[in-house]
Amino acid sequence: MIISVLLENKPGALMRVTGLLTQRGYNIESLTVAQTLDPGLSRMTISVDVDVKLRPLVIKQMTRLINVLQTTDLTDAPAVCREMVLLRVRAPMETRTAILKEAEIFGVRVVDSSVDGFALEATGDPEKLQEFIAIMGSYGDIEVTRSGMVAVSLEAKKLRLSPPNPKPAHEPAVMK
Amino acid sequence: MSQLMSGARILLECLVREGVDTIFGYPGGVTLPFYDAMYDHPIRHVLVRHEENASFAASGYARATGKVGVCCATSGPGATNLTTGLVDCMMDSIPIVALTGQVTSKLIGSDAFQEADTFGITRPCTKHNFLVKDIKDLSAAIHEAFYIASSGRPGPVLVDVTKDVFLGQAHYAPVNEIHLPGYKLVLDGHAGQIRRAAQMMWEAKRPYVYAGGGIIHSGAHEELRELVETLDCPAVCTLMGLGGLPSNHRNFISMPGMHGSYAANMGMYESDLLIALGVRFDDRVTGRLAAFAPHAKVIHIDIDPAEIGKNRAADLPIVGDLKRVMSKMNRNLKELAPQMRPLNAGARKAWWDQVNAWREQHPLLPVFSDDEIKPQHLMHEVDRLTKGETIVSVDVGQHQMWAAQFIRFNAPRLWLCSGGLGSMGFGFPAAIGAAFAHPGKTVVAIVGDGGFQMALPELATMANHGLNLKLIVMNNGFLGMVRQWQELFHNNRLSAVELSGFPNVEHLGAAYGIPAKIITRPTELRPELERAFSIEGPFLMDVRVTHNENVYPMVPAGGAINEMLLAPPQPVPVE
Structure with missing residues (x-):
């Protein structure tokens, strides 16, 4: 299940969202979070294995959290999912050209080159990246850091294009 | 123009603005500045004898009034002791605000004396919680806490305040607007x-x-x-x-x-x-x-x-x-x-x-016996006196179910009961909370002999304040509901359910200065209850009921609701 969450950029907000998943014993496969255009808000993308029947409930309970503004289930929705991989591969002279060829095929950038090998930066959908990592592994020792998935919905109604204007909550919010 | 005051004082100002008249609490190291500010402040602080009971009393106060109940505890053990009451309020959607002290912000994370991660511990126990490390955030946090607790689906909110915030100085400016962009309430219905x-x-x-x-x-x-x-x-x-x-x-x-x-x-x-x-x-x-x-x-x-x-x-x-x-x-x-x-x-x-x-x-009818007091008989007699108009607080177990079956409530906020969490030890302190909320009224607490012993220290609170609280112990010598399940579903292998060594409540009452009575015979029940209700102030009753009575009808766990056990011992299939 891929969940996109718009939440307040506040201490503890992350813990509330993850707590909702961990209290059910779910293992979060990947999680990314960063500020949005509005520095008061963060966007989070979570990839987690949730039973199909429970997904609407998890979305509703997440939306219920005080710090959360919007929760969207992107699992089966039209969305673009991307991930970034930073990969170091040990490359003796005889394999270096082949590695660079592979990198070109996958649209991967070389971010560092040394006598030991290369540091590569790859972005793409997670499955493609998995293939790339497997291929690099066949050239020698590798070390991999993955960013976790980020996703954006392609449905206009699910996309929140501009940050919300701060406005008072419903009428009881105004203190007597 | 606002004046410079301490964080502790600002906190009190916020509480007054929220209409708080009573705090149930227990002081400690880091809340010393807060208690010092309370020393000459009109807000009433009720000293309970255990922090868990402070949270239950706040819950009882909130249940009996609909207002936000407030409880207070120190850092570390004080805060961890509050958690049962918080979860209880979470499960039953009861608005309370819990205030806890936290070690000085610089010491957080250093395993300081009486430090616990209250913010982390209470995250799943609350509707929302706050950690206040800067005095500038204090008043907004308090007002937001009350708003969140009482609006929408009500629930418990905890505010953890570091000692340096209590001690700091700032200008108190009333917060007039609450900014919670993620808190959307749908109230009107489509x-x-x-x-x-x-x-x-x-x-x-x-x-x-x-x-x-x-x-x-x-x-x-x-x-x-x-x-x-x-x-x-x-x-x-x-x-x-x-x-x-x-x-x-x-x-x-x-x-x-x-x-x-x-x-x-x-x-x-x-x-x-x-x-x-x-x-x-x-x-x-x-x-x-x-x-x-x-x-x-x-x-x-x-x-x-x-x-x-x-x-x-x-x-x-x-x-x-x-x-x-x-x-x-x-x-x-x-x-x-x-x-x-x-x-x-x-x-x-x-x-x-x-x-x-x-x-x-199959009507729900009380059971009577000439030889012993049946629990249903007790509830029937209590109902006679409470007339559907009296606050009755119960604990958890068999007595709770019999009370729900046989005591009538003709208005809301009379029946106080830990429903979702089912926390034993709730009934007595919740009744104390209700008694403070309604000083003119009689409040009845019915508890089992198990739950009574969980909340025992609060006899001192009841005695100190002369609360008009009738504490009735339905004493069957067992953890009755667990025993019932062991009888029915575990081949009557009674494991750790016998509560021997129950104290003599007449001696106990004498020790605390509370009138008390042990009632053993069915004929005594009505006159003794009437006598207890006629006396202004606290009364403690130990009503010895049938040991092995079970609650029926019963839908066994996982059973369909049309397949009730209507009576022991064999399941009676129902068409």
């Missing part, structure tokens, strides 16, 4: 859905109102009565909803669920339209979910969208505040009445006949 629901209600042949705690929280009891009378359909109130519809109302059946009445459960089972109002289809009500109300369509009205479809899919969901939604619903129902009422008049009559037949077939 007008079209409400119209459709009204139509469905009239079209149903066997409509059945299933009303829960939401009625009490929303203050929708008048609207409920109007709805039930307009439709003239049978209605049940769940354990949390007792008093939502007066127990003496002719349409009120009783409580449904695991220990609900035969008629209440059969009605649920056979109904063709469940009108679910502020309920969460709890497992103790539904039994085996797949077999719950199999013929019924469901109209589910709740303020919390996450409750809709959680356990049972709703054919017609309405998200909104019950009071608002139901007052519109009632208008719609009345508009439709002239044309719709005659439509199913025959079917409705047959439905009532059926429900009444169930009521007569």
Whole structure:
């Protein structure tokens, strides 16, 4: 299940969202979070294995959290999912050209080159990246850091294009 | 122009602005500055004898009034002791604000003396929580806490305040606006859905109102009565909803669920339209979910969208505040009445006949004996004195179920009960909270001999304040409900349920300076209860009841609600 969450950029907000998943014993496969255009808000993308029947409930309970503004289930929705991989591969002279060829095929950038090998930066959908990592592994020792998935919905109604204007909550919010 | 004051003083100012008159608490190291500020402040602090009881007392206060209950504890053990009360309020949607002290912000994370990660520990125990490390954030946090606790679906909110914030100095400027962009309340309900629901209600042949705690929280009891009378359909109130519809109302059946009445459960089972109002289809009500109300369509009205479809899919969901939604619903129902009422008049009559037949077939009747006091007899006698108008707080277990079956509540906020969490030790401190909320009234607490011993130290609180609280221990010498399950489902292998060594309450009463009486004979019961109720102030009663009485009807865990055990020892299959 891929969940996109718009939440307040506040201490503890992350813990509330993850707590909702961990209290059910779910293992979060990947999680990314960063500020949005509005520095008061963060966007989070979570990839987690949730039973199909429970997904609407998890979305509703997440939306219920005080710090959360919007929760969207992107699992089966039209969305673009991307991930970034930073990969170091040990490359003796005889394999270096082949590695660079592979990198070109996958649209991967070389971010560092040394006598030991290369540091590569790859972005793409997670499955493609998995293939790339497997291929690099066949050239020698590798070390991999993955960013976790980020996703954006392609449905206009699910996309929140501009940050919300701060406005008072419903009428009881105004203190007597 | 605002004046410079300490954080502790600012906190008190915020509480006064929120209309707080009473705090249940226990002081400690890091809350010293707060207690110092309270020393010459008019706000009333009630010193309990254990922090858990502070949270239960705040819960009892909130349940009995609808106002936000407030409790306070120090860092570390003080805060961890509060957690049971917080979860209790979380499960039953009770508005309380818990204030805890935290070690000085610079020391957080250093394993300082009495440090605990209160913010982390209480995250899943609260509707929301705050950690205040900067005095500038204090007043906003407090006002937001009260707003969150009391609005929407109510719940507990904790504010953890570091010692340096208490000690710091700042200008107090009242917070006039609350900014919570993620906190969206849907209160009004969808007008079209409400119209459709009204139509469905009239079209149903066997409509059945299933009303829960939401009625009490929303203050929708008048609207409920109007709805039930307009439709003239049978209605049940769940354990949390007792008093939502007066127990003496002719349409009120009783409580449904695991220990609900035969008629209440059969009605649920056979109904063709469940009108679910502020309920969460709890497992103790539904039994085996797949077999719950199999013929019924469901109209589910709740303020919390996450409750809709959680356990049972709703054919017609309405998200909104019950009071608002139901007052519109009632208008719609009345508009439709002239044309719709005659439509199913025959079917409705047959439905009532059926429900009444169930009521007569297996009525909930108290049991009496000449030799020993039956627990049902005790509840019957208490009911005689409380007359449906008195606050009764109960603990958890057999006595709770008998009390729910036999004590009537003709108004909301009289029945205080830890429903969702089922926390033993709740009944007595919750009654203390209610007694402080309603100083002029008699408050009754009925607890088992197990739960009584969990809350024992609060006898001192009751004695100190001379509370008009009648504490009745239904003493059967066992952890009765656990024993009942061991008898029925574990081949009567009674494991760790016998509570021997119960103290002599007359001696105990003397030790605390509380009038107390042990009641053993059925003939004594009525006069002794009457005597206790006639004395102003606290009274402690140990009522020795039958040891091995069990609560019936009973839907075994995982059973369907139409398959109740109506009596021991063999299950009686019900058609």
